[in-house]
Amino acid sequence: MKIDDHHSTARSHGVLLKIIVFMGFLAGLARALALGAEGAIPPEFAGKIMPAEMRDDSKAHVAGKDIYEGKVNPAVNCARCHGNDGKPTRLGKGAPDLSNPAEVGQHSDARWFWRISEKITGATMPSYKDKLTEEQRWQVLAYLRTLAPSGK
Numbered sequence: 009m010k011i012d013d014h015h016s017t018a019r020s021h022g023v024l025l026k027i028i029v030f031m032g033f034l035a036g037l038a039r040a041l042a043l044g045a046e047g048a049i050p051p052e053f054a055g056k057i058m059p060a061e062m063r064d065d066s067k068a069h070v071a072g073k074d075i076y077e078g079k080v081n082p083a084v085n086c087a088r089c090h091g092n093d094g095k096p097t098r099l100g101k102g103a104p105d106l107s108n109p110a111e112v113g114q115h116s117d118a119r120w121f122w123r124i125s126e127k128i129t130g131a132t133m134p135s136y137k138d139k140l141t142e143e144q145r146w147q148v149l150a151y152l153r154t155l156a157p158s159g160k
């Protein structure tokens with residue numbers, strides 16, 4: 009009797025372990041999908057376009073640089089993770105090299121706008137839609153495009 013009890017406990021532990029492993033697998037899958045798919049831009053961001061005059065406006069670039077480097081609002085400091093030059097720091101482990109055109113050229117402005125506006129599941133990067141106005145987010149992106157000029 010005692011031995012049987014022991015066996016059934018061991019079996020239910022085994023099932024529990026399988027469930028935990030499976031949930032870990034699902035979480036990993038969700039993260040891969042959320043971070044990976046270029047097509048996954050939510051509809052409210054998919055059509056976003058950088059104001060035309062901003063891309064080549066040096067004033068917007070300077071404003072964006074100041075935001076990026078934490079000079080406008082110390083609570084918004086992109087450079088501490090992405091580096092002043094766009095290369096990830098230790099804190100920004102896992103971030104793409106934002107100065108590498110081959111790496112970032114394939115990402116649309118709309119995608120980037122979404123990614124700095126909202127935190128997505130599994131991401132390290134915080135959400136900035138409550139800390140930066142739309143205009144400020146575009147300024148940061150206009151500046152980022154000067155680090156790796158080939159995006160759209």
Ligand code: HEC
Pocket residue numbers: 043076084085086087088089090099100101102103104115120123124130131132133134136148149
């Ligand atoms: C705490 C560290 C951290 C901070 C602060 C941070 N990022 Fe990121 N960023 C990351 C990481 C890590 C990734 C890679 C995806 C992920 O895990 O979130 C990333 C991804 C990105 C991407 C690429 C998104 C894509 O999917 O192609 C852009 C663009 C970006 N960050 C811009 C910014 C801007 C602009 C700011 C400041 C307003 C900022 N980041 C602040 C860590 C950070």
